[in-house]
Amino acid sequence: MNKSLLAFTASAVLFTQPVVAENIGVTSSADPRVTDAGMEMLRQGGSAADAAMAMMLTLTVVEPQSSGIGGGGFLLYQDNAKGILSTINGRETAPAAATSDRFVGLDGKPLGFLEAFQGGRSVGVPGNVQLMAQAHQKWGKLPWATIFKPAIRLSQKGFIVNKTLESRLAAIQGLWPNFDEARTTYRRDGKPLKAGMTFKNPKLAATLALLAKKGPDAFYTGPIASQIVHAVTTSKLSPGDITMTDLAQYRAKEQQAVCAPYRVYVVCGMAPPSSGATTVLQILGTLQRFDLKAMGKDSPQSWYLIGQAMQLAYADREKYLGDDAFVNVPVAGLLNPEYIKERSALIDPEKARADYPAGNPPGATPRTAAISSEVAGTTHFTAVDKNGNIANMTSTIEGPFGSQLMAGGFFLNNELTDFTFAPEKDGAPVANRVVGGKRPLSSMAPTVVFNRDGRAVLALGSAGGKRIIMHVTKTLIGVIDFGLPLQQAIDLPNIYFGGGGLEVEQNSILSAMADGLGKFGQKVRPVDLGSKVNGAQRIGNSWTGAADPRSEGTSATIDAKGKVKVTVPRSIDEAPTEDVG
Missing domain, CATH: 1.10.246.130 (Gamma-glutamyltranspeptidase, large (L) subunit, C-terminal domain)
Incomplete structure (x- = not known):
C-alpha cells in the first residue's frame, strides 16, 4: 500500500501491476499549442513529467493571462511501474516580511479586491520552476533544455493570438495605466492585440533560454530573481517586499496525497x-x-x-x-x-x-469561518506516457494577468490575494490569514x-x-x-x-x-459558469484525452506507430477529430 494514502483508504487495494495503454501517449490542455508541446515531448520518448513541464512552460507564452513560471501549481504524478502516487506542492509563499494586516486599510477594514490585487503587494514567491525542477529530477527522461524548446520557439517566432487572449486583453486595459511593461508588450499601435495577430515575446524567449541553459537557480538566485525583486519593489502601484532571500529559500515540497473511497473507486488529490x-x-x-x-x-x-x-x-x-x-x-x-x-x-x-x-x-x-477571495483564472493540463505514467497539474498566476507586473517577459502572480484579507473574525484568527512564508488557500483540484x-x-x-x-x-x-x-x-x-x-x-x-x-425551495439563477476542464481516461487498455468545449482546449493521443490524433471539442454538440501525424 502506498504510504502517501491516508489511513481511511487502507481497505482499498490501490496499486497493482502496470498497465501499458494501446495509445502510448495522451496530452490535454486549454490551448492547442500547449497540447502539441506535450505531444512533442512524448514523440521524442519523454515521460509524462517531461510532457507536462513542457506544457507548463508553453502556457507561459500563449496563456499569459492565467498561468506560467510567474506563478505556482500542484502536481499529481502516478508512477505506473512503481505503483506510487506522488504530489508536489508548488504553491507560492508570502514574503518573510508579510504581516497579517497586509490587505487591511488605514481604516482597519479589509481592502477591496481591485485595490489589493494590482502591484507588488499581491505577489507571492513563484513556485512553478521549483516544482518543474523536482519533477524533472524524479521522473524526467529528456534533457532539461529539451523541455524548453516549444516555449522558446513560440516566443521567438511568434504565435497567433486567439480569441481568449484578445478578450482578456480588451477587458484589462483600463487597469494598466501604471503597468508600462504590460501595456507596451501587449499593445500594437496603442491598442490591445487582436485575434489573428502574430505576437512575439523576445524578453520571455531570453528568460526561457537562460533557464534552459543555467537551470532553476537562474530563477531563484540569478538574474531572473533580480528582475522579479526589482519589478515587485519598484511597482508604481502598491510596491511589495519580496527579497532575494525569499526567492533563494523557496522550496516546492512533496506531500501525501489525500484520498477517499467513492462508490467502487478511490479518488485522490x-x-x-x-x-x-x-x-x-x-x-x-x-x-x-x-x-x-x-x-x-x-x-x-x-x-x-x-x-x-x-x-x-x-x-x-x-x-x-x-x-x-x-x-x-x-x-x-x-x-x-x-x-x-x-x-x-x-x-x-x-x-x-x-x-x-x-x-x-x-x-x-x-475557529470562525471567513471568506477568501479567489479569481476564476488558472489552467489545467494532463499527460500520460507510453509506460502509463500520469502527470496531472493545475497551474496559476491567479489572474487575469496576475498582479499586472512583468519580469523577464512573464507576468507575476497575485496569489497573495487568495489569503483572507481580514486576519480575525469575531475576535479569533482565521485559518487563511496572511503570515510570512505561508502558502495561501487554493481551490485547485488536480x-x-x-x-x-x-x-x-x-x-x-x-x-x-x-x-x-x-x-x-x-x-x-x-x-x-x-x-x-x-x-x-x-x-x-x-x-x-x-x-x-x-x-x-x-x-x-x-x-x-x-x-x-x-x-426544492432554493432560488435558482442561470449565469455564465465557464470552465476549462482537461483530463484523460483509461477505457480498457487505452487512454484517451478530453477537453472543455467552453475553452479553446484540445486533447491528443499517439499510438504505437507514431500517429497522432488531435480532438477539438468545438461545442457541446460537436467534437471533431483531426489526424495530424
Whole structure:
C-alpha cells in the first residue's frame, strides 16, 4: 500500500501491476499549442513529467493571462511501474516580511479586491520552476533544455493570438495605466492585440533560454530573481517586499496525497493548502447514500442533491482549510466516515435547507469561518506516457494577468490575494490569514481516480477559482454515477452557488430545468459558469484525452506507430477529430 494514502483508504487495494495503454501517449490542455508541446515531448520518448513541464512552460507564452513560471501549481504524478502516487506542492509563499494586516486599510477594514490585487503587494514567491525542477529530477527522461524548446520557439517566432487572449486583453486595459511593461508588450499601435495577430515575446524567449541553459537557480538566485525583486519593489502601484532571500529559500515540497473511497473507486488529490481534494471528497462522501445513477443526469433531484452537498462542504472549507504548516487543518476529521454521515444527514431529499453551517469534525480547533477571495483564472493540463505514467497539474498566476507586473517577459502572480484579507473574525484568527512564508488557500483540484483493481482510470482538473471544486466534482459524478465518457461528463452543465441560492450554467439543461430545481425551495439563477476542464481516461487498455468545449482546449493521443490524433471539442454538440501525424 502506498504510504502517501491516508489511513481511511487502507481497505482499498490501490496499486497493482502496470498497465501499458494501446495509445502510448495522451496530452490535454486549454490551448492547442500547449497540447502539441506535450505531444512533442512524448514523440521524442519523454515521460509524462517531461510532457507536462513542457506544457507548463508553453502556457507561459500563449496563456499569459492565467498561468506560467510567474506563478505556482500542484502536481499529481502516478508512477505506473512503481505503483506510487506522488504530489508536489508548488504553491507560492508570502514574503518573510508579510504581516497579517497586509490587505487591511488605514481604516482597519479589509481592502477591496481591485485595490489589493494590482502591484507588488499581491505577489507571492513563484513556485512553478521549483516544482518543474523536482519533477524533472524524479521522473524526467529528456534533457532539461529539451523541455524548453516549444516555449522558446513560440516566443521567438511568434504565435497567433486567439480569441481568449484578445478578450482578456480588451477587458484589462483600463487597469494598466501604471503597468508600462504590460501595456507596451501587449499593445500594437496603442491598442490591445487582436485575434489573428502574430505576437512575439523576445524578453520571455531570453528568460526561457537562460533557464534552459543555467537551470532553476537562474530563477531563484540569478538574474531572473533580480528582475522579479526589482519589478515587485519598484511597482508604481502598491510596491511589495519580496527579497532575494525569499526567492533563494523557496522550496516546492512533496506531500501525501489525500484520498477517499467513492462508490467502487478511490479518488485522490492534493493536501492543504489546496482545499480541492478535501472539499471534492466531502461532497462525494455526502452524496454516497443517494442513488444518483438511478436518478440520472436529467433529474432535477440529482442536481438539487449535488447543490446541497456542495454548500455544506464549502461551509467547512471556509472555516477549516488553510496551510497546514501554519494552522491545524483537520483533513482526516473532515473525511471521517462518521462525520460525513452526520453532514449527509443534514440533507433533506425533498426540501432545501435554510442555512448551511460548518460542522465540528474530529480533531478540529475552534475557529470562525471567513471568506477568501479567489479569481476564476488558472489552467489545467494532463499527460500520460507510453509506460502509463500520469502527470496531472493545475497551474496559476491567479489572474487575469496576475498582479499586472512583468519580469523577464512573464507576468507575476497575485496569489497573495487568495489569503483572507481580514486576519480575525469575531475576535479569533482565521485559518487563511496572511503570515510570512505561508502558502495561501487554493481551490485547485488536480484529481486521479483508481478503480477497484487499483488501476488509475481517470485524471482531470480545471480552472475557475473557487468554482474549480465544482467543475471537477460535476465531472467525477458524470463519469462515476451517470456512466458517461469523460468528454460527455465535462460537457455536463456547471453548477455553483451565490446570492442565497443555486447558480446554474445558462443556456444548458440545468437552466431549462430551473423551475423543477427551484421546487426544492432554493432560488435558482442561470449565469455564465465557464470552465476549462482537461483530463484523460483509461477505457480498457487505452487512454484517451478530453477537453472543455467552453475553452479553446484540445486533447491528443499517439499510438504505437507514431500517429497522432488531435480532438477539438468545438461545442457541446460537436467534437471533431483531426489526424495530424
